[in-house]
Amino acid sequence: MSAPAPGPDITPRVDGDVAVRTTGLRKVFGTLVAVESLDLDILRGEVFGLLGPNGSGKTTTIRMLCGLLEPTAGEATVVGVDVARDPEGVRRRIGYMSQRYGLYDDLTIRENIRFYASMYGLRGRDRDRRIEGLLDDLGLRPRRDQMAGTLSGGWKQRLALACATAHEPDMLFLDEPTAGVDPASRRLFWEWIYGLARGGTTILVTTHYMDEAERCQRLGFLSRGHLIALGTVDEVSHAFGQPTIEDVFIELQRRDEDLEAAGRGPAAPGRDRT
């Protein structure tokens, strides 16, 4: 194993409760099947990584879990609430950070946080206290009055995290949170993520960075909408007969391209190709 050691001090509180459960989740856009029969359990307090090449269905999955997209078929329960039946009930208890961050360029850092805190129902003194706390926790204070549009990637990422966690959600969805961010910012970002996980927040994160994947407690690999591998870093590597997660990823990408050329279904795990 040449994989770097997982994050230094993960002491997650995995107590067996299920934070996310999907059964037969499916999403079709026109003729394109984006997600196919997804059965997935994510435990409470877990840092779960969802991996896969571009277009494999990661974002679609997250969007269905957040109630942004309606599943074509199947069911999803998030923090014990049925997404289809009570989407607002789910939304109150989850945070979502999209690839595009969803910040208002013409509002300042403070105003962005204030706005999202208000949208989650925080008012008056509680809201002010929470804003100040987030400014300090995420080191945003020095630039609190700067327009979000003029911030660099790392600052935007931190601000987006502040906005997504303004209401202290039980579960946090992070869709490629570290794309286009420098290594130092990425490391800091992961420290906050672990901090949240230690506080009991369940995290579902998608990423292209293999060192980040290896920091997750469990991984799910998506390929063309199918969940083709699930488990710890070592389990997934072994399942594919590859020494590291990065090798698994490259191998999957290669199989996908082969299958694309042959016009067939998704890749499946196996040891036959080592």
Place this chain on the structure above:
Amino acid sequence: MLWKELVQMRRDRFTLGMLVGIPAIQLLLFGFAIRMEVRHLPAVVLDESQSTESRALVQAMANTGNFDVIGAVADRDEMRLAIERGDARAAVVIPPGFETDLKRRRTATAQVIIDAADPLASQAAIAAAALASSARNAALGAARAGTGRLEVRVRPWYNPALESAIYIVPGVAGLILTLTLSAITSMSIVRERERGTLEQLIVTPVTRAGLMLGKILPFALVGYVQITVILILGRFVFDVPIRGSLLLLYVATAPFILASLALGLFISTAVKTQVQAMQLSFLVILPSILLSGFMFPREAMPGFAQWIGGAIPLTYFLRIMRGILLKGTELGSIWKDVASLCAFAVLLITVSSMRFRKSLD
């Protein structure tokens, strides 16, 4: 939500400037374009009298500034042709016995023929004719007590109804409101979709109604600012009277503004980009310009055009505006139009909120 929109509106100086500037510029453009037309109407002269008095009358006409004499014509056919071709918008006709009548102390009658297809021009012609004849009468009376009176009769061609010039300002007001409000609402929502913030809003527990109201209310405020700017400009630049109740006007404006905003909301659900939103807004507004009675009187339209015009909120708002501003109409005589606007507002809000979903599907 309301707070955020207002902060953003303040930051976006350009759009804010546009929102206040557009009504001002449009109104001034429309208003002055019409003023230019009303003054300096090209006119031909058919002088069959060829006398000192006839030349003095033509000079008095020209002195009003409403006519520019572009030449003389030899007979009525030539005159008709000049007006039909549009070379001349008016003609001054002075009969052969004009000076003789005056000298014999009889009433001498001259005629002003006006192309009244543009109703505004007729106003100018009538004013000029009245001015010129009273000026000449005064001059004649002062010079020689022993002459008759002269009289100038105006004959409008093509459109004897003679609508008033100030009709245009209330029309522009309604048009600007509906156009800018529906465009700005649809663009503001589509912009959030383009930038990815709508996605972020959807995952918050804000209700659908809260989201829509948050988008609509700030622009309702903008609508009231616009109508105030228009009324002030109309009053002080174009002398548009405000004969009726301002309160009634502002109250009756509410359903019109809401209908325009709901239309914008509806447009936002049908398009993907801001450019499309802008284009669709203009497309939807086009019938308002043509069929509401803003440019052409609805009475002159064929049946189906009137019927379509009846399905346009601006049609009713125009009647309300013109009624209150120009005639001092009370609620009693326009309540049907107000009720129609309310029905439009309710209908458009219902339809667009049915289409507006808290989802990315």
